[in-house]
Amino acid sequence: MVRTLILYYLNIKATHGYEIQKFIQETGLEQWTQIKSGSIYYALSKLEKQEEITLVKEETHGSRVRRIYQITDLGKKTLHTLLEEKLNEELMPSASEKFVLPSMLNRLDKETAIEIINQHIQNLKAREDYWRYWQNMKVTKDSLKLDKLTFELPLVNLEYAIKWHEALIEEYDSIIELGKKQEQFIAGFNFDALEESHSLTNQNNRISELKKKILDQSQDSKMALDELITLLSNPQ
Numbered sequence: 001m002v003r004t005l006i007l008y009y010l011n012i013k014a015t016h017g018y019e020i021q022k023f024i025q026e027t028g029l030e031q032w033t034q035i036k037s038g039s040i041y042y043a044l045s046k047l048e049k050q051e052e053i054t055l056v057k058e059e060t061h062g063s064r065v066r067r068i069y070q071i072t073d074l075g076k077k078t079l080h081t082l083l084e085e086k087l088n089e090e091l092m093p094s095a096s097e098k099f100v101l102p103s104m105l106n107r108l109d110k111e112t113a114i115e116i117i118n119q120h121i122q123n124l125k126a127r128e129d130y131w132r133y134w135q136n137m138k139v140t141k142d143s144l145k146l147d148k149l150t151f152e153l154p155l156v157n158l159e160y161a162i163k164w165h166e167a168l169i170e171e172y173d174s175i176i177e178l179g180k181k182q183e184q185f186i187a188g189f190n191f192d193a194l195e196e197s198h199s200l201t202n203q204n205n206r207i208s209e210l211k212k213k214i215l216d217q218s219q220d221s222k223m224a225l226d227e228l229i230t231l232l233s234n235p236q
Contacts, residue, residue, distance in 0.1 A: 005024070006020060051074055055067055102178075
């Protein structure tokens, strides 16, 4: 997102990285984008090398030298492409790798795991407070529906994330038992055999389809016969 935001800003006016950084901080955009100051200057350098922005001049402010950039025609085209790609992205992830984690937690010390989860809950609550602060600052009765939903959606997401982790602590012992049962199942079951069984079933089904085509003497019967010979010559 950092490239998109920089190109967007420079498409409005030529400026330096510090102004872009302050804009992100003062408007609360850092909560959405997770953009840090270091990533802004790195992205500016990369965009310059890619000729999507160009250095206009350098200004000295005390001991600081600020590099003023402006967007190029190539940068404007890149901005359009990035905006189109971002528009097609999923708004909120519908799944998380963390959902598969509980079944593996029996490999962790319970006290350590609970401590980590509790700390994560506190972090989530702090983020929830931050979002509510900005919601109260920016959303009024005259706000657009889109603005209201922009804050409601992450708040609901955070609310359920907190509930999910609290349930993880509440049902921790039961989850551990389920994890042990899963390990027993994995230890006693050969998934390779299942794959071979599926493969064999698929091949047998295909052979039946090819035989039917040949007997029906359809226009594909010759190709079906060639494929059948190949399958019978190379059994799984």
